[in-house]
Every structure is written in structure tokens, then in C-alpha cells.
Amino acid sequence: MTGFVQNEAAFVSLQILSNDTLLNQLNETSNQYFPRMIETKDTEKTRAMLKRRFFPGGSSNRWLTEDNKKGLEDFFSESMFLYPLAEAIDQSDDGHIPTSLYYFAFQSNHSYSKFYTNSDDNYGVCHCDELAYLFRAKDLFTDYEPRSPEAAMADLFVNYIVRFAYDGVEKSNNCVVQECDILEFTNAESNFQRLGKLEDYGVDDEMVEFWRELYSQ
Numbered sequence: 585m586t587g588f589v590q591n592e593a594a595f596v597s598l599q600i601l602s603n604d605t606l607l608n609q610l611n612e613t614s615n616q617y618f619p620r621m622i623e624t625k626d627t628e629k630t631r632a633m634l635k636r637r638f639f640p641g642g643s644s645n646r647w648l649t650e651d652n653k654k655g656l657e658d659f660f661s662e663s664m665f666l667y668p669l670a671e672a673i674d675q676s677d678d679g680h681i682p683t684s685l686y687y688f689a690f691q692s693n694h695s696y697s698k699f700y701t702n703s704d705d706n707y708g709v710c711h712c713d714e715l716a717y718l719f720r721a722k723d724l725f726t727d728y729e730p731r732s733p734e735a736a737m738a739d740l741f742v743n744y745i746v747r748f749a750y751d752g753v754e755k756s757n758n759c760v761v762q763e764c765d766i767l768e769f770t771n772a773e774s775n776f777q778r779l780g781k782l783e784d785y786g787v788d789d790e791m792v793e794f795w796r797e798l799y800s801q
Contacts, residue, residue: 594710688714
């Protein structure tokens with residue numbers, strides 16, 4: 585089993601995006617620093633690939649603009665979490681390793697983003713946010729009110745993990761990137777969950793091929 589959230593790399597990207605000094609320092613060295621941050625070769629082609637995918641509209645020396653700086657979240661999330669996740673699924677797809685995936689999109693005031701940014705601004709669902717519904721963290725967050733949506737989500741998510749611990753993945757493995765079922769935990773449905781496909785959440789063949797080509801340089 586594994587899962588992910590909307591902004592997996594928030595613990596990196598938000599600390600930069602919420603600090604103008606850090607953001608400007610990164611921008612001044614963007615042409616040479618972005619390839620190094622993901623440990624790929626620093627060549628004209630790798631720089632062009634990264635800039636075109638994540639920071640269109642930036643100059644050759646300063647990639648980040650007001651319009652594209654949110655691409656920093658995608659840059660880190662894809663390189664650190666989503667691409668490795670897709671490769672792990674691909675490598676496990678041999679008929680012997682069942683795979684269970686979830687996407688946690690339930691949003692509330694209980695978010696670790698406040699510790700990444702020292703603010704209460706809304707940054708969506710961030711890295712580790714689902715853990716607030718699995719483990720009590722009274723030193724970080726207030727307890728959920730009885731019969732609140734947060735309490736209902738905690739019951740649902742804990743039961744989901746417990747069922748997996750007891751029963752494992754119930755179905756045989758048919759999980760490949762282009763057709764992998766995924767359970768989404770969300771505010772949008774009355775029962776807080778719905779089924780989707782992995783590619784619906786940005787983990788698709790196009791993303792995988794981009795990163796494979798980048799790391800093959």
C-alpha cells in the first residue's frame with residue numbers, strides 16, 4: 585500500500601514560495617541549480633526540458649515568474665514522489681505483488697503547511713496531512729469535535745488502514761500506471777470517498793516518459 589496527496593513536496597516548495605528572499609536566491613541561480621537539485625546531468629537539453637515543463641515564460645537566467653512559480657510545487661512533487669511512485673508500480677506489476685493506492689484530498693484546518701510556512705494560509709492538502717487522521721497529535725492539532733467531518737474522516741481512514749493490515753489487498757494485482765484503481769478520500773462526496781484512476785491525478789504515461797528521458801541524458 586502507498587498513497588499521496590496534492591502537494592507532496594510542500595515541505596520543500598512552501599518554505600521557498602513563502603519566503604521572498606529564498607525565492608529570489610533560487611531564481612538567480614535557476615539555470616544551473618534546478619538540474620542539480622534532482623541529481624540529473626546539467627546540460628543544455630536537461631535545462632530546456634525542465635524549464636519547458638515547469639517554468640514556461642521565464643527567462644533563460646531567471647526561470648521563475650509570478651505566473652509560473654507554482655510550478656515549483658510540481659517540480660519537486662513529480663521528481664521526489666510521483667515519478668518514483670509510478671516506477672515502483674511498474675516494477676511491481678508482475679502478477680505477484682498486489683498494489684493498493686490512495687489519494688488523500690480531504691481538506692480542513694488541520695494541515696502541516698502551517699509548520700512549513702509559519703502561517704495559517706491555505707495551501708491545499710500537503711505532505712503528511714493524512715497522518716493527522718491516522719495518529720492523534722494533540723501537541724500539534726486540537727482534537728476533532730465529535731460528529732464533525734474531521735472525526736468522520738479519522739474513523740474512515742483508520743479503518744481503511746486497519747483493514748489493509750488484517751486482510752491485505754483484496755483483489756489480484758492489475759495495477760499499471762495507465763489503468764490503476766485508486767481510492768480518493770475527499771470532501772466532495774457524502775461518504776468522503778470515491779474511486780478513480782491513477783492517471784486522473786497526474787501520474788500518467790506522459791509524466792513517466794518525461795522523467796525517463798530526462799534521466800537517460
